[in-house]
Amino acid sequence: MKRDLISANELTSADLAMYLELAGRVEALPSERKRMLLPGRILMAMFFEPSTRTRLSFEAAMVRLGGNALGFSDIAGTSITKGESFLDTVHTVENYADILVIRHSREGAARVAAEASRLPVINAGDGTNQHPSQTLLDLYTIHKLFGRIAGLRIALVGDLKYSRTVHSLFKALCLYPDVEFTLVSPPSLRMPAYLLPGGSRPQASETVVWTEHRVHETAELRQAVASCDLIYMTRIQKERFPDPVEYARLKGTYRLDAHMLRGAAPTLRILHPLPRVDEIACDVDATPHAAWFEQVANGLIMRQAILLHLLGVEP
Amino acid sequence: MTLDHRVEIIPKIETGIVIDHIPAGLGPRILEVIRSTPGLQGVVVSLGLNFASTRLGVKDMIKVHTGDLPDRVLEHLSLVAPGVTIKRVRDFAVDRSYTLAPPRVLRSLCRCRNPNCLSNHEEGVESRFHAFEIPSDTGELTRYRCAFCERVFSLQELDIMPLESA
Numbered sequence: 399m400k401r402d403l404i405s406a407n408e409l410t411s412a413d414l415a416m417y418l419e420l421a422g423r424v425e426a427l428p429s430e431r432k433r434m435l436l437p438g439r440i441l442m443a444m445f446f447e448p449s450t451r452t453r454l455s456f457e458a459a460m461v462r463l464g465g466n467a468l469g470f471s472d473i474a475g476t477s478i479t480k481g482e483s484f485l486d487t488v489h490t491v492e493n494y495a496d497i498l499v500i501r502h503s504r505e506g507a508a509r510v511a512a513e514a515s516r517l518p519v520i521n522a523g524d525g526t527n528q529h530p531s532q533t534l535l536d537l538y539t540i541h542k543l544f545g546r547i548a549g550l551r552i553a554l555v556g557d558l559k560y561s562r563t564v565h566s567l568f569k570a571l572c573l574y575p576d577v578e579f580t581l582v583s584p585p586s587l588r589m590p591a592y593l594l595p596g597g598s599r600p601q602a603s604e605t606v607v608w609t610e611h612r613v614h615e616t617a618e619l620r621q622a623v624a625s626c627d628l629i630y631m632t633r634i635q636k637e638r639f640p641d642p643v644e645y646a647r648l649k650g651t652y653r654l655d656a657h658m659l660r661g662a663a664p665t666l667r668i669l670h671p672l673p674r675v676d677e678i679a680c681d682v683d684a685t686p687h688a689a690w691f692e693q694v695a696n697g698l699i700m701r702q703a704i705l706l707h708l709l710g711v712e713p
Numbered sequence: 714m715t716l717d718h719r720v721e722i723i724p725k726i727e728t729g730i731v732i733d734h735i736p737a738g739l740g741p742r743i744l745e746v747i748r749s750t751p752g753l754q755g756v757v758v759s760l761g762l763n764f765a766s767t768r769l770g771v772k773d774m775i776k777v778h779t780g781d782l783p784d785r786v787l788e789h790l791s792l793v794a795p796g797v798t799i800k801r802v803r804d805f806a807v808d809r810s811y812t813l814a815p816p817r818v819l820r821s822l823c824r825c826r827n828p829n830c831l832s833n834h835e836e837g838v839e840s841r842f843h844a845f846e847i848p849s850d851t852g853e854l855t856r857y858r859c860a861f862c863e864r865v866f867s868l869q870e871l872d873i874m875p876l877e878s879a
């Protein structure tokens with residue numbers, strides 16, 4: 399049976415542990431050994447939406463494992479502009495590759511492709527829904543930074559309504575015991591209720607305790623800086639806003655700078671899925687809190703692990 | 714007039730299906746579903762409205778002179794009027810009776826309410842929702858997750874497709 403990576407919703411604790419362990423083994427391999435793992439295999443990057451890191455890191459991951467990468471990063475040069483359907487495009491390009499990596503502006507696109515194609519499919523982002531490879535690299539980074547994930551106090555900050563990276567990560571983090579969440583967002587960009595444990599948001603309460611997780615919702619970032627082990631910043635995503643006026647009102651709501659981090663615990667770490675716009679000032683880069691470029695480096699490793707697992711190759 | 718006498722206003726059927734305990738007012742909608750189903754347009758159907766009911770207070774009732782209702786129709790009815798009673802009648806006697814509940818997987822029965830879900834835009838993609846339970850103050854509530862965009866809906870929030878296009 400073929401394997402896909404579509405949603406954090408279907409990953410189990412055992413799956414997460416497997417991916418973290420596999421990424422650790424991949425990282426330890428010498429480069430020349432890695433190049434012998436996927437010779438002749440072809441990755442098809444189908445990016446119906448713009449991307450820098452995700453597409454390039456998947457392509458680099460495949461090339462460094464000895465394979466090749468093809469694809470498109472803009473529908474302008476494809477038959478989609480002639481009216482070809484998404485499924486016809488999938489059925490066409492699956493003849494040219496061994497694995498599909500798909501980013502699309504509509505939720506559910508990767509699932510539709512996975513159910514239709516005989517090839518393994520990786521969801522590289524579907525609308526505001528999921529971004530599971532980002533989640534796995536985030537978890538790998540957190541585990542490397544802290545030596546554990548269970549029991550951490552984690553703040554998710556910014557656009558919690560539309561951010562697929564946050565939606566995926568939150569679901570996956572809920573599989574680790576005793577993780578304490580602080581959800582920091584403007585009221586109009588709160589985490590959708592259907593993603594909360596229990597599937598709904600109790601009224602008249604800022605802090606909700608479920609069996610294993612304490613979830614605190616606030617609009618105040620300073621409190622998270624003072625009380626958390628990890629801050630996961632996100633960009634207010636212009637491209638997701640139906641109303642540009644609403645975007646203009648909310649952009650720049652949160653900005654972390656070195657001054658704000660004065661007095662923070664030395665062990666506090668900050669991650670960001672990137673690209674950042676203005677939510678983290680450049681003066682934070684030089685502080686020991688900054689870990690987002692380490693996160694980018696881990697992305698390549700984790701995406702190699704994902705390719706190897708889905709293609710059934712043991713490193 | 715007793716309750717039994719009121720029910721007998723609709724003649725007994727020798728063979729067929731009785732749809733009972735229909736919340737008052739929903740009877741005509743169910744009749745519409747039956748009459749739009751290929752193979753059922755010509756069958757004899759009796760509809761009764763506003764009978765007294767010990768369970769519902771007031772109810773509608775439908776009797777269909779047919780062997781069985783197709784599974785597809787029953788699935789559709791389970792969304793239009795969950796909780797109605799289906800009674801299969803043979804030789805003027807009820808030989809099977811059950812409460813109609815929505816299936817755990819809804820295939821091509823509803824459209825996703827998320828306008829950005831690909832299932833609403835791609836021809837050939839069959840909509841699909843999977844049931845799951847969430848805790849609530851009053852026990853458990855059933856919710857449905859779109860298999861594609863993963864949004865979660867209550868049964869009342871789902872957009873039921875007309876039977877002929879489902």
